[in-house]
Amino acid sequence: MFSLSAHNTTVRQEIQGGFVTFITMAYILFVNPAILAQAGIPQEQAFFATVLATLVGTLLMGLYANLPIAVAPGMGLNAYFTYTLVIGEKISYASALSVVFVSGIIFLILSLTPLRTRLIEAIPNTLKLAITGGIGLFIASLGLKMSGILTSDEATLIKMGDLTSKEAAITLVGLLLAAALTVRKVKGAILYAILASGILAFITGELKFTGDVLSVPSIPEGLIVWNPLTAVGDVLQYGLFGGVLSFVLVTMFDTTGTMVAVGEQAGLIEKDGSLKNSGKALVSDSSAMVIGAMFGTSPTTAYIESASGVAAGGRTGLTSVTVGLLFAVAAFFGPFVGAISSVPAITAPALILVGAFMLQTLKQMDWDDFADAFTAFIVIAIMPLAGSIATGIAFGFIFYPILKAFQGKRVHGLIYFFGVLFFIQLFFFAH
Template structure:
């Protein structure tokens, strides 16, 4: 009876898989992805969001969004608050622009509505396909560098210097030594293909932090396991919609939308291709349902109090184990539900313990740079501007804006008008207007 129901919902046989394989795949994805429970609240807490609420928002939004992707779109893809999107939320919007986290959440919610409209009308797919491949790639690479810089900063490896802007920190301090050792351990585990390498790296770095007196060891079982769920009352429905609209659609909402658009569509294409889930014509099954699920998940993430959710590339680990249907996504959601009881353990993890994870995520994102054609300066220069200005201006938005503006400008100045499509032109103009408005 249960087997027949599972088959009816997830169509296992048509995708040449079975229940056991899907369960193993789902657990593998969870282990690979679970570091987000530690990392996301750490980043959001720097925006002023209470950490307990951030933990709860991270877990609850992941559960709901992943269930939508699994049960409705029937895809083996986990959905959680995105790395890069959380960095943009905290470091660019809240810290950089000086907005409150409530206003930033308002922008996230409105971008979710925007995504929903674009998804049900198929415009979202058309926009993604109309943006130059070089800019799609360079945005991913630039976000990788930006995330890595945050990791180095949190570890104390890179510090502020009034003469040179930045420099090395005290390399022999306990914090830097522990973070550096954790980084090399994490890199070695990833190199060996260890399942859950990033999570293991965070836990080992936390253990080293306790040994060296940087963090406090749990004094009782209640510091590790809790039988009460995280309280999100401090963030639930606290988004400031009017504040976000007042600040300007062309600002944070537009940039949230662009970053999420590339991040999610690129991940969906890559994962379904890797798992050979696409049909003979190269189309992703239930693509519209997947995009709608993502847009609804984005609105839910704002309601609970976290930055935008997105499809996670770590789902590739589960797909490599044979995951082909939404059943594996259901398993991921169930695992995140069980993780609720371990939320006190998250409070023990110091910021430096998540630094190796940030740096390694940045490293993995940076590998996409090989897709850029450096022999054509009209392609490589916009890519360079996108990549370098994200970390140097400490703003993902500035990097994306510089990329589009320089791409269109250089193509025009070199007489290669035909290579500029309508989508790129509109985005470049929108970013230029946004820059001008910000000057006033």
């Protein structure tokens, strides 16, 4: 079924690769519910939805696309959902999930047509890299604020918090451990740091377990989004077109970039430079995005942590199936995960370190081209300072084509189109 011999791999190798991928990305079980809880989604619901979206996307990636790539709610996308849509736009989490649902449907339709390739090719690397870097700085700033390392200030907006507080101390210890383990190339560095911070928080009294560690998975709210017409109505009522466009664009090129990177490492790139079964892979991701939105989580994306499983020997969809089954088992540890997720100091190091990883992509930027450099600067500066990923994306799409026009260089017509759409959204529909 998985063509193991053709991929020069074995069942043992595939299971080993899946286990390593699971260890490196299991931190999302702790971090995603913690972020979504701030949007008002019940933590138990967010945990179940996180597991379900990951299970659906990863199993489809394994059984349908036969690729060793895991899918789960994306870091940065969850922050955009909570802080830009729910808190920034002052809408309910149900309406925000409608945006994710509509975005997922559009993404799914694009995945079934050649338009996906044209759209991906139309967006220049400058914007892709700037948005990735900006989101990285945004979620890192969230981690620093959640932990109390940074705090608000009327004069300077932010200032250093009390580093002697328990929250800040636990975060700094966890962050140092995560960074040190990453430097030593230890797989699962973030997960180990979260667990170590959890132990420290338990010793200091910040973390308390009041009930059972194990429980049967449940969904308190049930299906949150199930009617497509209602979902579209929410988008139209609140003018959330910018949110839909941002989700579609970010998930599209984020997933594609990750899949190509992991595919190259696994030797799954065709002669024309495309990834084997890339269409099926995008369908898998977009399907998980739709299912996740229905039950209560932010958009899914392919996880770059899959590269660790490939490095451990994973080459086929059996690796992904292994990851999915391990997440299914993790679903029974909801109370344990919920207790840890409720302490910001435990999950904050993950946000900061993932933010640092995302900023590393900026080394590919052509900093000698000032049009590229200034576009990247404005995107990266706006996102954390304005507290809005969407606003940073909008500024990027507005500035880039204008600066390139003054340079005498042509850009794809779609970039002008998106620039106009974001300009209208930013100046006429922003609340």
